[in-house]
Amino acid sequence: xxxxxxxxxxxxxxxxxxxxxxxxxxxxxxxxxxxxxxxxxxxxxxxxxxxxxxxxxxxxxxxxxxxxxxxxxxxxxxxxxxxxxxxxxxxxxxxxxxxxxxxxxxxxxxxxxxxxxxxxxxxxxxxxxxxxxxxxxxxxxxxxxxxxxxxxxxxxxxxxxxxx
Numbered sequence: 001x002x003x004x005x006x007x008x009x010x011x012x013x014x015x016x017x018x019x020x021x022x023x024x025x026x027x028x029x030x031x032x033x034x035x036x037x038x039x040x041x042x043x044x045x046x047x048x049x050x051x052x053x054x055x056x057x058x059x060x061x062x063x064x065x066x067x068x069x070x071x072x073x074x075x076x077x078x079x080x081x082x083x084x085x086x087x088x089x090x091x092x093x094x095x096x097x098x099x100x101x102x103x104x105x106x107x108x109x110x111x112x113x114x115x116x117x118x119x120x121x122x123x124x125x126x127x128x129x130x131x132x133x134x135x136x137x138x139x140x141x142x143x144x145x146x147x148x149x150x151x152x153x154x155x156x157x158x159x160x161x162x163x164x
Contacts, residue, residue, distance in 0.1 A: 018069070019155050020132070020147035031056075031139045034120035036089055039112045047139060053163035054085045054135040055151075058122050061090070061098045065148035066130040070106065072151040076160075077110035079152065084160060089114040091122050091129060136163045 031046035031054075038044045046056065057073055059066035070088070077086035088111050092098045095117040103113045116122070125131060125144070132151075133144040142163045149156060 017153045017155055018148050018150040019153075020130075020145040020149040022143050022145050022159065024143045026141045026144060029141045031135055031141070032121065032124045034116075034124050036114055036116040036118075036121060037095075038114055044114075046135070049085055049087065049135075050137065050139045052083070052085050052137050053142075053160070054087060054139075055132060055160065056121075056135065057086070057088045057130060057132045058091055058116075058125070058127065059088055059130050060092045061102045062092070063129045067102075069130060069148050069151060070108070070111070072149070072153070072156075074106075074108040074111045075152040076156070080160075081110060083164070086111065087114060088112075089116050089121055091116055091119045093117055093119070134160060134163050 033045050033047065035043045035045050046054070055076070059070065061067065073086055073088060080086070090099045090113060092115070095115045099113045099115060122129065122131070125133070127144075127146065130148065131144060131146050132149065134142040136142055143159065
């Protein structure tokens with residue numbers, strides 16, 4: 001299902017808002033049990049994040065659209081702290097070797113680097129990067145978005161409200 005293309009504008013630049021393609025066909029499905037690595041080095045799964053809505057972003061340092069949307073995810077995470085968990089999980093095979101310098105340079109205010117060097121999540125979903133999936137507080141999928149998105153824009157705010 002195509003997005004509302006170009007209906008909204010970026011408030012800061014006046015340029016058309018970047019909007020990915022939304023897919024609601026997996027609505028209600030439980031989050032996968034695929035394991036990945038938290039910033040503290042511990043192994044976690046998406047079930048560890050139940051209790052609040054979760055926006056899961058699958059990305060990689062080599063993916064230009066992924067890198068472009070990361071600052072908008074950081075602003076969203078800072079703005080929605082306490083209401084929405086924003087989880088960015090790198091699909092870089094080199095893991096911390098690539099992701100740590102990227103995060104150091106970016107100096108994100110709210111995002112934390114999670115690693116999936118086995119690409120278990122993107123393999124489970126069968127998706128290209130970037131892909132972002134919204135789960136409700138019970139761990140059930142609401143929708144997923146493929147492609148570059150302006151996560152602190154008006155369109156994203158309306159879509160995210162569906163999980164609250």
